[in-house]
Amino acid sequence: MLTEFYTVTGNRPVRLSEDTRRLALRALDAEFGLDIKANLPVNMEEIQGFKQLPRLEQYTLCIEQIASQAPLRILSKKLAGSASLDLASFHFLPATYHGEPVFSSLSHLTCGFDRILKTGYRGVRMQIKERLKTATEEEKLFLHSMLRCLDAAGVFHQRYLDNIKGLMETADEKNRGEYEELYHNLKNVPEHPPKSFREAVQSLWFQFAFVRLCGNWPGIGRIDSMLGEYLKNDLKQGVITLDEARETIAHFFIMGCEWIKGEFCWGSGDAQHYQNLVLSGCDSDGNLIYNEVTDLVLEVVEEMSISDFPISVRLNKDTPDRLYRKIADVMKHGCGVVAVYHEDICIRALEKIGYPLCDARKFANDGCWEIQVPGETNFSYHSVNFLGLFQEQVLGVVGEGTSKDYDSFEELYEAYEMAVQSWTANYVTNTNLDQDYHTPGSLMAVFTAGCIENARDYLDNGPHYVMKSIHAGGFPDVSNSLLAIKELVYDKKMLTLAELLTILRNNWEGNEYLRQYALNKITYFGNDDDKADTMFRRVYDSFCHAVSLYPKKGNVFVTPGISTFGREIEWRYTHGATAFGARQGDILASNLAPTPGTDKAGVTAVIKSACKCVMTKMSGSTALHIRLLPSSVRGEDGTQAIISLLRGFYQLGGFFLQLDVIDGSELQKAQENPEAYRNLSVRVSGWSARFITLTKPWQDMIIARNSQGL
């Protein structure tokens, strides 16, 4: 049984009630996630002739079956609703036919929970009914499916109300009061707009829980923007205190870790269900959003090491000192729960590719760090390893081809640039940008603006915006390779390109002197060295330029992003030896961060190097992660240091920064003795995960990451 929340430095504050803290520890201890393992998905064989039905009809039936059959579960007496079917946590609709899942589900989106808070499901129903008046027969099929999904949500809701009523009748006096309140808060939402803060939180949670129960992994979006006004009103009316509101938020967090099973997952850990939250930033009119909910969310994660809701704070010129301080307070405990966006850069990036300013200002993320307009976007991405492309097509040192030769460095660079452009052209031509309709998703269409007006499904170009992002990895490695080749072959003429490529093909075998030279005598990206960073910027610009040749078409955007997420683990088995001294099998750069081992000038140099690129070109988003040692952020001095880093990052025009505080040796200990570290979370990519639930290769990748502590 867990007895405390993990921290790497200092003590976590205690603000929440003992009951709430205990419930959180039970959730973190995987009690509830283990419980749902026994809950089987709904069986669609029960429906006669199911297999012969159209896909959309099959989908609607699945949602209806789930709503009427999923086990109910009341963990918290403050919030009702639960995603109690285990298959949902594996990214499937939890409905099977002959033992096989019928549909996969949707992620990488943030639902329009904000809109439904305001209008209730009722408002959506009315909008659909209005649209039905002018709909074609085919459109009607889809719109009716949406209505049936809403009805299913209503069935699920009624089952909860009945269940709570039952509990009220059998409960003792104290519990009865709490169940009455729970019933009262759930009764009118999400069907109608909430009248209080507690109803608003319940509405948000209930919407989310149902979407999640049906296997989807959406982000939450801008929670303080959605809930702040309700709390302000209630505080003014004196119907709630800040402490009480904090309890409610804490229960939201506890419910969000009901899928923890505390065991190895297939790779990315057990807290990676993309439930991202975004805090602060400006509203559509450019006014700062910073309210009691902003603080309460940060206070809750400062106290409890729940990492299942990765939080991103939007920094802008108006961000108050107090918010910087709150962020640093959370960051100091490790677990990588909070990251930051440079809001102005993000907004400008979206504007540059054609988003109207008022929409760009609404951005949240998709469950990772890719920015999108929440509740209005269909986002998807394609991953590509540009180091692989460079080594195979430009150098010819991996794969079947033979080594290439170039008379000058510029000739070599041109070949690389051509390779990037032809890859991009190929991607754009072969991806059908207008039509990408495989899976029905009428439930998600309920939460996505555009789907009703267009009477088209979420994946069928219904949403206002369709964003197809190219997520390229390996740029620091490509840049470092180019730098080393330039110096060794073309500038210092220490050997010919042919000789170097032979050495690389042989994995540096027998050439340790040269390898050491490449490793130690050349300064690479990440050291605030202008020569190295200029090369990186050139590589970065070439990629952005290649993508910019395909401007928006209708509502479809192709955007450049730099991310590996965790793919550097797969890529380590395919890349060859590199000119900067890495061998086959070495773990190379993740996302925008320098290649492990090449950054030697500390964390400020890493930030400066990365920020020399013009980040407004990254409409597909990118992430820089840095890691500090616990000893370097201890005490008040350490808090101030984190604040200074965040401010520096903002001043230099970065994009997205995730800062983790952890000691690599501590992670090794956790690998050896997982039982003692069940509670330790680490930042993986756009999410955090409990370290011991990562598989060994993923754990090794996290350990290999650069630590820029002192």
Place this chain on the structure above:
Amino acid sequence: MSFLITEVQRFCMHDGDGVRTTVFVKGCSLRCLWCHNPEAISANNDFFYDEAKCISCGWCIDQCTANAHRTENDIHVLHRELCIRCGACFHGCVAGAITPVAREMEPEEIMKAVKADIPFYGETGGVTLSGGEPLFDTEKTVSFLTAIKKEGISTCVETCGMFDGRIIPKLQRCCDLLFYDIKDTDPVRLFQNTGGDLTKILANLQRADEAGIPTVLRLIVLNGINNNKAHAARIAEIYKDLKHCRYAELLPYHPYGDAKRDRLGLTPQGKQDWIPSKEAILCFAEMLKKAQVPVKIEGSML
């Protein structure tokens, strides 16, 4: 007027207010037994040798003028006792087995390194000169500090107090904060363990205070040497006489200096017994606090 610099360390958060870039100057006026930066003691350059990194490529053997680097059974062997510190091998070892302890840097070059982190200094951060003893060569240091101040960057100097006090009026104009080490307050023990002259150290401290330079007293705590009531009481007396002292900061002894001594070919001289426990540190801090001295430990005021 170049400086011999062992390191320009960016993003230091325990060397003054805010984020600081700490410049470690080589050459010191004390010889503390427990020195944390033994590579910075001598005013002459030297090299670190890390045997584990050596790939026996033979490069240094070709450079060596004193036959200190040799090949024995195809493996590189270093005979430090023969080394004349000529510098021929300091730069250029590709494997990083031999690395120079310090680099000659012109003020302009240091300034460039220092300015690199301006975006992170904010309103409080800046530059800290440490060492070694940055006031070892007082005139040179003062002129460099003046140049930094001209850039609008905050300046901080860490000193052991053994310097020519006549510089203080000039220092007052270019130094925002003095980190003033008081290694011990027992004059005999101080002299035996460090070679320092307590009278001079305290006199300089007094003068700096009279000149209005803000100070922080930095107190190394060594079990069995200065971790005692008498030392704490004496520190409290010293503090009481100062008008511009902000607080005292405790630095527990750590044995990392010996790892560096090893790579310098020197015998270790630290003792495990000197490492104070957390409780011992807290106890010492409490004594000071009781005597009205504000105390900082582990990066926070107590």
